[in-house]
Amino acid sequence: MAYRIHEDRLGAAFGCAADDALLRAGLRAGLPLAYECNAGGCGSCKFELVEGEILDAWPAAPGLSERDRGRRRYLACQSLPASDCRIKMIGRGDASEAPLPERVSATLEAVEDLTHDMREFRFRTDRPANFLPGQYALLSLPGLGSLRAYSMSNVANDTGEWHFIIRRVRNGAATSLLFDLRPGARVTLDGPYGRAYLRTATARHVVCIAGGSGLSPMIGIARGLDRLGPPQDGSFDFFYGGRSADDICGEMMLRDLPRLGGRLRFHPIVSNEDARWAGRTGMVHELVADLPDETFSRADFYLAGPPPMAEAVVSLLARGRSVPAERIHYDRFF
Ligand SMILES: Cc1cc2nc3c(=O)[nH]c(=O)nc-3n(C[C@H](O)[C@H](O)[C@H](O)COP(=O)(O)OP(=O)(O)OC[C@H]3O[C@@H](n4cnc5c(N)ncnc54)[C@H](O)[C@@H]3O)c2cc1C
Numbered sequence: 525m526a527y528r529i530h531e532d533r534l535g536a537a538f539g540c541a542a543d544d545a546l547l548r549a550g551l552r553a554g555l556p557l558a559y560e561c562n563a564g565g566c567g568s569c570k571f572e573l574v575e576g577e578i579l580d581a582w583p584a585a586p587g588l589s590e591r592d593r594g595r596r597r598y599l600a601c602q603s604l605p606a607s608d609c610r611i612k613m614i615g616r617g618d619a620s621e622a623p624l625p626e627r628v629s630a631t632l633e634a635v636e637d638l639t640h641d642m643r644e645f646r647f648r649t650d651r652p653a654n655f656l657p658g659q660y661a662l663l664s665l666p667g668l669g670s671l672r673a674y675s676m677s678n679v680a681n682d683t684g685e686w687h688f689i690i691r692r693v694r695n696g697a698a699t700s701l702l703f704d705l706r707p708g709a710r711v712t713l714d715g716p717y718g719r720a721y722l723r724t725a726t727a728r729h730v731v732c733i734a735g736g737s738g739l740s741p742m743i744g745i746a747r748g749l750d751r752l753g754p755p756q757d758g759s760f761d762f763f764y765g766g767r768s769a770d771d772i773c774g775e776m777m778l779r780d781l782p783r784l785g786g787r788l789r790f791h792p793i794v795s796n797e798d799a800r801w802a803g804r805t806g807m808v809h810e811l812v813a814d815l816p817d818e819t820f821s822r823a824d825f826y827l828a829g830p831p832p833m834a835e836a837v838v839s840l841l842a843r844g845r846s847v848p849a850e851r852i853h854y855d856r857f858f
């Protein structure tokens with residue numbers, strides 16, 4: 525069963541199945557709706573319910589304040605329709621070059637451990653995998669009532685391959701299930717989503733900055749860049765922050781890239797004191813701060829990781845080094 529949703533800000537209507545979220549149905553219809561995480565955390569997809577009824581899949585989602593709740597505001601990524609509705613999005617979205625998201629069934633083909641808690645999962649779908657480098661998909665796992673976002677570490681392909689580098693979270697509901705999956709397991713995959721994709725039209729000097737599980741989309745950006753050809757100024761900076769020496773990985777994947785590998789400058793840093801670590805200790809934004817001024821004045825910056833890391837890096841770039849917003853690309857992880 526599908527309901528009709530009218531969005532007042534754009535003056536547009538779209539159909540939304542009873543088991544779909546308003547945000548995702550609107551994006552499937554090609555509407556430029558505001559969003560970022562798709563996971564109830566950022567609050568970018570807030571809307572006001574003007575008429576109709578919705579089912580709130582996660583009433584306690586942190587992206588909504590008590591004040592919002594009192595004003596009939598909801599999160600479009602957590603709202604399922606229970607009738608035809610009229611809504612008004614609070615934020616303004618941008619048009620995207622990305623393919624429209626679809627829900628498809630996927631089979632786990634292989635897994636590979638990268639560190640003590642990071643694993644690459646390789647899924648395959650029956651149709652081509654269409655997405656832009658750096659985007660993410662939502663996985664629906666058997667036995668878990670809610671979706672989780674994971675970013676692709678590979679690039680679009682006709683053979684239907686979707687690769688994700690995923691960090692196991694202690695007692696995490698989704699990652700506990702994921703790390704128990706064996707090849708042959710089936711999941712539902714919904715995507716692609718995300719605004720922090722590689723901008724091909726402006727492929728200047730690119731700097732990638734990842735913290736923890738943010739490695740996956742940054743590897744995806746690097747692979748996408750590699751497909752485009754050598755960077756104009758001959759270098760490629762990749763920053764990766766972990767807690768200890770055991771967390772640092774990804775350099776070999778990057779060095780293997782046929783075009784970019786030889787030009788890579790890999791900058792790892794760990795935040796905890798670790799006797800086994802001979803490199804820099806501190807937070808990843810402290811290392812980024814050491815880049816030459818000319819890099820800040822012309823590079824495109826892509827970053828991914830937990831909100832405190834993203835906020836520290838964005839603050840350094842935007843306020844500390846005056847990098848304009850159109851050269852900073854990120855989707856916060858929640
Ligand atoms: C855009 C984006 C991209 C991401 N990409 C990656 C990636 O490439 N690799 C990676 O390892 N991690 C990634 N993450 C993080 C990932 O989605 C999970 O948050 C993480 O794996 C922990 O999930 P968990 O269920 O194991 O942990 P838990 O601690 O059980 O759950 C953590 C998260 O689940 C969500 N959640 C909790 N309860 C509910 C609910 N009732 N309904 C809906 N959501 C709920 C919240 O977002 C919460 O922060 C990404 C997150 C986002 C937003």
Ligand code: FES
Nearest residue numbers: 562564566567601
């Ligand atoms: S809370 Fe809905 S997109 Fe982040």
